[in-house]
Amino acid sequence: MYYAILCEDVKDSLALRQQARPAHLARLQQLVDEGRLLVAGPHPALDTEEPGEAGFTGSLVIAEFDSLEAATAWADSDPYVDAGVFSKVVVKPYKRVLP
Secondary structure, eight states: OEEEEEEEEOTTOHHHHHHHHHHHHHHHHHHHHTTOEEEEEEEESSSSSOOGGGOEEEEEEEEEOSSHHHHHHHHHTOHHHHTTOEEEEEEEEEOOOOO
16 A cells, blocks of 8 residues: 655755755665655745755655555654654555546
8 A cells, every 4th residue: 555654844954854865865766666656755945846945844755565554664764854854754544546
């Protein structure tokens, strides 16, 4: 089943994000390699794909896991969590309808 991992950033998280980004992307790439990642990306703080110094306000990952517990454990061990980027992480079951 798919699970949505909704993350909210701490204020002024850009420097923390930049430091942990390579490790974060490596974990996402592993999901891609396993065919389990539906979509992933950050929420820009401004209405543009490149918000510059304004940074991001959070992230979304939708990926396939065996259970809610497995998805939560994966989210809890994200490098962004370890780096203090996220103030809140919510994991919910997700039902893909379209496309």
